[in-house]
Amino acid sequence: MLRRFQSLFTRQEDGKLYNNQNESVQSWNTFTKPQSSYSQESIIQQQQQVDQHVQAGIEHHELGQLEKATHYFRLAAKQECPIGMFLYGISLRHGWGCKLNTCLAFQYLQTAAEYAVHDMLNGLASNGELIIAIYELGVSFQQGWGVTKNKETAFYYFEIAANLGDLDAMNDLAFCYTHGHGVKKNIFKAAQYYRMASKQGNVQIGNSWIWKDKYNIVDEPGWDKKLCIK
Numbered sequence: 001m002l003r004r005f006q007s008l009f010t011r012q013e014d015g016k017l018y019n020n021q022n023e024s025v026q027s028w029n030t031f032t033k034p035q036s037s038y039s040q041e042s043i044i045q046q047q048q049q050v051d052q053h054v055q056a057g058i059e060h061h062e063l064g065q066l067e068k069a070t071h072y073f074r075l076a077a078k079q080e081c082p083i084g085m086f087l088y089g090i091s092l093r094h095g096w097g098c099k100l101n102t103c104l105a106f107q108y109l110q111t112a113a114e115y116a117v118h119d120m121l122n123g124l125a126s127n128g129e130l131i132i133a134i135y136e137l138g139v140s141f142q143q144g145w146g147v148t149k150n151k152e153t154a155f156y157y158f159e160i161a162a163n164l165g166d167l168d169a170m171n172d173l174a175f176c177y178t179h180g181h182g183v184k185k186n187i188f189k190a191a192q193y194y195r196m197a198s199k200q201g202n203v204q205i206g207n208s209w210i211w212k213d214k215y216n217i218v219d220e221p222g223w224d225k226k227l228c229i230k
Contacts, residue, residue, distance in 0.1 A: 049079070050079050053076040053079075053081075053084060054073070056068075056072045057072035057073040058087075061096070066091075067098070069096070069097055070097035070098045077089075077108060080115075082119070083112075085108045086109060089106070089108030089109035090105070090109070103146040105145065106145065107146070109137055113133035131165065134160050135161035138154045141154040142154035142172070150182075153182070155173070157169075162196075170202070173193050174189075174190040174194040177190035188218055188223075188224070189224075191215040192218035195211075195215075
């Protein structure tokens with residue numbers, strides 16, 4: 001999970017974390033604290049500290065040092081960093097280096113998504129931050145982790161994340177359409193999203209049926225209107 005999240009970033013020579021659009025991952029302060037209350041130097045120092053916490057947490061996690069990893073994620077989360085909140089929330093949800101707490105995990109994941117949406121609307125956050133946070137909210141509602149299980153709400157978040165390009169969300173959305181979880185069963189819609197994910201390398205075992213000729217129509221623009229499928 002963390003490896004997937006870290007792939008959104010690259011390390012630069014100055015030691016900062018950057019997203020895949022070469023924007024510094026430091027938009028958190030513009031939402032959480034009025035810049036007029038802080039000197040530019042103070043803001044930069046806080047941003048650098050948060051970057052260091054997030055990177056240290058990821059590095060410790062990959063080394064299997066989960067308690068240390070979660071400690072750094074918590075520090076970043078407490079500084080109201082959306083990325084830190086997301087990673088700390090995931091750690092709490094799975095009990096990685098800390099006591100499992102799905103309710104608190106959901107709160108952090110939900111807040112991270114809200115921050116990401118705000119920043120993205122203002123041109124500050126990368127799509128990746130927003131998509132992963134939204135997808136994980138869907139997983140929370142699907143599994144009932146920290147929140148009442150709700151298939152319709154899970155489908156809602158999966159659909160948003162899938163249409164923003166998240167491959168895992170595409171597969172989960174297709175699963176919902178296949179089995180009628182949270183939405184009316186629609187095998188053509190299922191084939192469409194399974195194909196979308198598969199074409200980008202996320203192949204599900206046992207899904208060879210999606211390549212049958214009768215489903216080729218889903219690759220055509222406006223195919224659902226042709227079949228009168230809503």
